Every structure is written in C-alpha cells, then in structure tokens.
Amino acid sequence: MxxxxxxxxxxxxxxxxxxxxxxxTGFFRNGACDTCAEDRGSHTVCAVMTAEFLAFxxxxxxxxxxxxxxxxxxxxxxxxxxxLCASRFLQAHEDGVAPRVNLAATHARALDxxxxxxxxxxxx
Numbered sequence: 784m785x786x787x788x789x790x791x792x793x794x795x796x797x798x799x800x801x802x803x804x805x806x807x808t809g810f811f812r813n814g815a816c817d818t819c820a821e822d823r824g825s826h827t828v829c830a831v832m833t834a835e836f837l838a839f840x841x842x843x844x845x846x847x848x849x850x851x852x853x854x855x856x857x858x859x860x861x862x863x864x865x866x867l868c869a870s871r872f873l874q875a876h877e878d879g880v881a882p883r884v885n886l887a888a889t890h891a892r893a894l895d896x897x898x899x900x901x902x903x904x905x906x907x
Contacts, residue, residue, distance in 0.1 A: 802829035829888035
C-alpha cells in the first residue's frame with residue numbers, strides 16, 4: 784500500500800513552506816516537514832538548531848550533530864533548519880532548551896503534540 788502524504792498545511796493555516804534542502808530534511812527527504820500516518824515520530828516542527836539543543840538531543844539519545852556518512856548525513860550544526868520530532872521539541876521546551884521554530888514551515892500535525900502557544904514562544 785503506497786504511503787499517502789497528508790495535506791501540506793502549516794500551523795498558521797497556510798501552505799507549508801520549505802524547511803531546508805541544505806541539509807535535506809523531512810520524513811520524505813523533500814525539504815519540507817510533510818507527514819503521513821507512517822511518520823511515527825511526527826517529524827513536523829521546522830526547528831533552527833542551536834548548540835545547546837544539539838547537545839541536549841545527543842544527551843537524550845538522538846545525536847544529530849555527528850556525521851553519519853553511511854546514511855549520507857553530514858551532521859547538523861547551529862543555524863541549520865531541521866524537521867524535528869514534535870515530542871522531542873516539546874521535551875526540549877519543558878527542559879528549557881528548545882530551538883527556534885519556523886512557523887510557516889512547521890506542519891499543522893505538530894499541534895497534535897505541541898500547543899500553538901508553545902510554538903509561538905519559540906518562533907523566529
């Protein structure tokens with residue numbers, strides 16, 4: 784059965800904008816935080832990486848900064864935009880280390896996990 788992408792709508796109700804093509808991000812690796820039922824992690828928050836968040840993510844078990852050439856992954860650095868799992872973003876918010884968020888590039892499905900007010904608090 785083919786994967787069915789959900790409508791590309793952002794948290795503001797408009798068309799979902801691109802998050803990043805350098806590095807290439809997204810569940811579908813199309814540069815946008817598009818999602819579908821198979822995206823168990825809800826990679827829907829377009830976040831702007833910070834050194835503090837990258838260190839936190841590594842500490843809690845998801846190392847986003849170390850290059851993994853076998854997967855074509857160069858590793859993220861501060862300033863890179865990345866489609867982050869909504870639950871990881873919420874965890875970082877609760878721990879005081881949430882990265883900034885590009886609301887226009889954050890998928891509406893993120894609202895299933897992260898309240899809009901929290902996303903607004905961290906908006907770029």
